[in-house]
Amino acid sequence: MATSESHIISFIQRHRTLLEREREAEIEQTSLLLSNCSLKLLEQKGLALSALGVVGVNVGLGGKSLVALERPSAYHTSPQFPPHTFRPGDLARVEGHSKVAAVGKNTKRNSTKSAKSDGGVTGVVYKLSDTRIVIAIDQKDNDDDIAELPEHCRLVKLANSATHDRMVKTLDVMELMVEPGSTPPSARDIPQLTTLSRVLLGMMPPSPMQSLEIEFYDEHLNESQKEAVHFALESPEVACIHGPPGTGKTHTLIEIIRQIIVPRKTQSRDDQAPSRRRRVLVCGASNLSVDNILQRLLRIPAGAHEQLKCTRIGHPARVTGNDEVLGSTLDAQSSRSDQAELARDVKNELETTLRVLAGKEKGQKGKGPRGLERKKMWGEVKLLRKEYRQRENAVVNSVLAEAQIVLATCHSSGTRLLNNMKFDVVIIDEATQALEIACWIPVLKGAKLILAGDPMQLPPTILSTNSRRKTEKTSASRSTAESPRKAVKVTNIETPLEKKSKVGDGDGDTEVDLSDSSTSSSSEEDAESVEISRDSRTSETQRNVAKTALTLMPPRSLEVSMFDRLQKMYGSKVIRMLQVQYRMHKAICAFPTKTLYASKLKSDSSVAKHLLRDLPNTSSLGSAIEDDEVLGTPVVFFDTAGCEYYERADGGEGDEGSKSNENEAVVVAKWVERLVAAGVYPSQIAVITPYQAQVTLLSSQLRPVHGTELEIGTVDGMQGREKEAVIISLVRSNEKREVGFLKEKRRLNVAMTRARRHLCVVGDSATVQHGSKYLKKWIEWLEHNADVRFGAL
């Protein structure tokens, strides 16, 4: 049965509910935190910076005021900020130090108005250095407040509603799209229900593929990559590329983008290849993924494509990468354009007027104009801003009209700058890490969609409990402390990722539930076959799923990405998997490929046997130092069962909060020492663990010895990355045999697939193997296939 209008409305309503719940969880976390903390504690937690001074007010893109804050020498001995959590894009309030009103009170609203009532202004962190933080403030209603900002102010972090609001707006648009009768007369810009939207919503099946002959730019693409390129180009509406770790997902996307923009001898077999100029919108779940693609596009040799013009949308402060990447931002391109000069003149005039109003011009001695003169000058500011916005819009529009490839995060693709722009193809990288509604933001601008991701790695980060059923099940079967809502407390703040993970700590039951009865299977063999059916494109199960699951169902959780849902709805009709990995030694790859990738993931011969001893820096040391136990072993397992290396709950007794394990940290430290002694550089090693408290403990012990080059972080933070040697500290060791969020197999998969040549696992098998069937299977696999060591070294 195809999807009806009412199915879509239920789908949208369910998303609204889930988003609202997510928003509430975020607010609860932030406001509880803020209202219970003194300014000093907030500062200690990195959520506030006190005793700051305004050192300048400039004008940025969109006519926003850019307020620069520093630590004046009158209040501080060092101009450097203490450690803090402010990042570009965060919402923050600048307020006077005398206004000690409860800082948490405004977080629910955090609107400009509410900020004003406290005598502060709310804005977005725009730029950041060790000594200066710049806040971009929308000038509407705020000009007076900006000019009146006291010398002595503080900055407090707020819950950000911008991304939430954008997703809600997207749901509104979708609702109007499917119920055109309800479209108000003013809503002329509501997009039409396109064929792409119909397919995505299950109103019609994907159209038949159009066969193309393709001459590849990259002749080294392997067969599954070529197949994926063909599939993406030939699918009329939607194509999902499943890229397990290290399989060249980005490589494949670059080829697809090149073929779309400049088809290379591409001809449809009926010889009707379009010759018009095509445009692509490339999005990612994170700024990092977007800039990774941009960097690769910019690396294409000059002359290969005269026409390949890229423009990166987004705060320049959030753009990561080299000067070339920064040079491709809309800001940079706009400032280089011919028309920019005129806008710059207006901007200079505007900035000077603002400085005069604030009394910051030379000779003013801090005294701005008063009375009528002041009023008159504000009138000028208003006019100048209007003129600046008009000139700036003209510049931006001319840059965007030139761009063939526009790059942005899913969220920032919703910027007003791209309003009414249409793209032939929308590509979303890391699509399995993006919320479904975040994907709809760019999708509404495109005629065709290509998603890339790996549903077997971590899903989008969420804070809220999504399913009542799940909550009850969780609290009934385990300590209530595992309930995410309960975990909000001020004295012991978990990382959002740990909190989030508690939502999805089941053994796969929070994953996409294939509407296949095999998901309820209890035997271990069956459990494996479920995994296999998820990824096997040709399996009977998936064919059945594709046949029966066309109807759009409301999501059970925000963790179900659009990629997951399409896989469930259409199976092999919309998915191709990349099958050769270029990262791991085959022993490291063996367990994940068997259990999560239906044994389809093969190791390329260039990596299948590579070991630490083949690295130039270890092989050059000669046999005198060669430590073959380290350099010649791909997988090591330190089993601490029976050693009583018990975990510790960070923040006291009970099960809440993050966990650490001191004895495990000692084992890790010794193994790092041995790797380094054998010639492995600290920069080639990563120590990863699911718990932030263990990261802190390991950092305090290892950083002083090995420096910052040695990477120490959470599993979640390592997704998408790799190192030559990886040590995993599992942490959990207790008599109750509780493993918490460690059992989430997608997290385990990320952990075990980061290493290229050497993987060392440190953990208590007696605790860990009771966590889930998957953990048990992994521990059994390690016991049979790794170099197993018991206890300490």
Ligand SMILES: Nc1ncnc2c1ncn2[C@@H]1O[C@H](COP(=O)(O)OP(=O)(O)OP(=O)(O)O)[C@@H](O)[C@H]1O
């Ligand atoms: N066809 C190929 N031949 C040789 N090497 C390849 C090929 N495809 C990809 N690689 C190599 O594999 C590595 C991973 O490629 P890439 O970064 O594109 O993968 P990815 O799937 O995006 O990575 P991740 O797993 O981090 O998401 C790179 O070193 C790349 O050079």
